[in-house]
Amino acid sequence: MVHSGTSVGVSVRGLGKAFRGTWALRGVDLDLAPGETLVLFGPNGSGKTTLLKILATLVRPTRGSGTVNGADLVRGRDQIRHRVEILSHGSALYEELSPRENLSFAAAVRGDRPAEGAVAAALERVGLGEVADERVRTLSSGMKRRITLARLLLRRADLWLLDEPYTNLDREATKVLEAALQEHQERGGMAVIATHNFLDGLKLATRLAILARGRLILDEPRGTMTLPAFQELYALRTEGGGR
Amino acid sequence: MNVLVLATEILRKDLRIEARSREGVNTLLFFSALLVFLFRFALGPTEAQVRQGAPGLLWFAFILTGLWGMARAFQIERENDCLEALRLVPGDLGGVYLGKVVGGCCVMVATEIAIVVMFGLFFHLDLWPAGGRLVPVLILGTVGFVAIGTLFAAITAHLKAREVLLPLLLLPLVIPVLLPASRLTELVLAGESLGAEPHWLRLLLVFDLVFLVLGYLTFPFVMED
Numbered sequence: 463m464v465h466s467g468t469s470v471g472v473s474v475r476g477l478g479k480a481f482r483g484t485w486a487l488r489g490v491d492l493d494l495a496p497g498e499t500l501v502l503f504g505p506n507g508s509g510k511t512t513l514l515k516i517l518a519t520l521v522r523p524t525r526g527s528g529t530v531n532g533a534d535l536v537r538g539r540d541q542i543r544h545r546v547e548i549l550s551h552g553s554a555l556y557e558e559l560s561p562r563e564n565l566s567f568a569a570a571v572r573g574d575r576p577a578e579g580a581v582a583a584a585l586e587r588v589g590l591g592e593v594a595d596e597r598v599r600t601l602s603s604g605m606k607r608r609i610t611l612a613r614l615l616l617r618r619a620d621l622w623l624l625d626e627p628y629t630n631l632d633r634e635a636t637k638v639l640e641a642a643l644q645e646h647q648e649r650g651g652m653a654v655i656a657t658h659n660f661l662d663g664l665k666l667a668t669r670l671a672i673l674a675r676g677r678l679i680l681d682e683p684r685g686t687m688t689l690p691a692f693q694e695l696y697a698l699r700t701e702g703g704g705r
Numbered sequence: 706m707n708v709l710v711l712a713t714e715i716l717r718k719d720l721r722i723e724a725r726s727r728e729g730v731n732t733l734l735f736f737s738a739l740l741v742f743l744f745r746f747a748l749g750p751t752e753a754q755v756r757q758g759a760p761g762l763l764w765f766a767f768i769l770t771g772l773w774g775m776a777r778a779f780q781i782e783r784e785n786d787c788l789e790a791l792r793l794v795p796g797d798l799g800g801v802y803l804g805k806v807v808g809g810c811c812v813m814v815a816t817e818i819a820i821v822v823m824f825g826l827f828f829h830l831d832l833w834p835a836g837g838r839l840v841p842v843l844i845l846g847t848v849g850f851v852a853i854g855t856l857f858a859a860i861t862a863h864l865k866a867r868e869v870l871l872p873l874l875l876l877p878l879v880i881p882v883l884l885p886a887s888r889l890t891e892l893v894l895a896g897e898s899l900g901a902e903p904h905w906l907r908l909l910l911v912f913d914l915v916f917l918v919l920g921y922l923t924f925p926f927v928m929e930d
Contacts, residue, residue, distance in 0.1 A: 556784075558726050
């Protein structure tokens with residue numbers, strides 16, 4: 463894993479984003495060390511996706527600043543883009559290309575040169591080896607989601623940003639995702655996961671956070687937090703509107 | 706990421722998609738045939754009228770099919786949020802622009818050749834002798850149109866009224882390309898050489914260059930937030 467700049471990890475301070483005068487994110491402070499997985503919970507519209515997009519450099523913050531492995535979120539966008547991989551709502555797949563061609567294209571435009579057979583291996587791992595050369599438009603939505611998972615596995619990015627990663631994934635594919643995250647953590651990789659899925663989210667987390675109305679109202683180590691205890695805490699914090 | 710490598714990857718991907726998606730090519734060919742068919746009725750059977758109106762009508766047909774092609778190039782990227790993934794490409798996003806321009810030119814020139822052939826067949830014109838001089842005019846005119854069209858297709862890609870806004874914004878801007886291109890087409894069809902009125906050729910070359918440089922430099926900002 464390549465690091466440059468003065469520090470490793472993610473650090474943001476006072477991060478805010480307004481869309482046409484409406485604040486989607488307000489004063490978010492966040493730190494993430496290598497090997498940590500932060501699972502971000504929050505009601506719809508709480509700013510989870512906006513935060514992920516800012517960390518991916520897809521959206522510029524209106525206020526505040528931040529770094530990913532020492533690279534600034536605005537001035538160091540190119541450096542960050544080499545180090546992050548985002549799994550968002552859209553599959554970012556071309557329907558007329560095959561899974562193999564989609565993965566090869568994604569790697570090529572990012573300047574990656576996967577090892578010989580790496581694309582095939584990633585597709586095999588998510589159970590799509592047999593349809594690697596079929597056109598994506600002929601595949602089911604679950605299979606398309608698996609291709610995006612294979613794309614994630616193919617890149618050894620420092621920071622994974624996963625927006626509702628469980629959507630359309632069956633149990634088998636969820637296990638692949640969990641194993642991949644485990645390996646990513648062991649390599650010292652970081653992950654921020656936005657989800658509504660308490661059960662799976664808690665399983666993967668080393669840190670837990672809650673966003674409500676654009677504010678980070680909870681950010682603490684996973685520790686020994688149980689599912690019922692977290693659900694209770696979540697209800698308490700978010701039903702109060704995050705105040 | 707090297708700009709030329711990125712441009713080549715985008716071009717390869719776009720051409721592969723175009724080759725596989727019968728929807729795009731078939732629609733363009735059908736639309737072109739329909740236009741030429743309508744022109745046949747509009748101009749009537751007199752050869753003098755046809756020869757007089759041919760250059761303008763040809764470029765009118767090229768622009769109409771070209772507009773559709775421009776919009777389609779970014780429709781492919783809008784599907785499944787592919788455009789967002791392209792924005793995450795590290796390095797100079799001008800490479801995406803160059804790939805899109807070359808891909809757009811390939812598709813548009815292929816369509817233009819089909820239109821010219823159909824035009825010759827429908828109007829009983831022997832365009833073959835002018836072919837060698839006509840192709841450079843088509844290429845130069847297309848480069849200018851696609852260079853500025855790609856930029857505006859990217860600008861309007863996320864807008865709800867993009868189908869209306871793209872022609873509204875683009876058509877006035879392509880006049881400096883359209884005028885010399887149609888005049889040069891007229892010369893070529895009349896059996897003259899391209900050098901007969903060199904100022905039109907120079908004007909076309911200048912605007913090709915201006916639009917290409919403008920598009921290349923502006924496109925990365927359009928792609929960003």
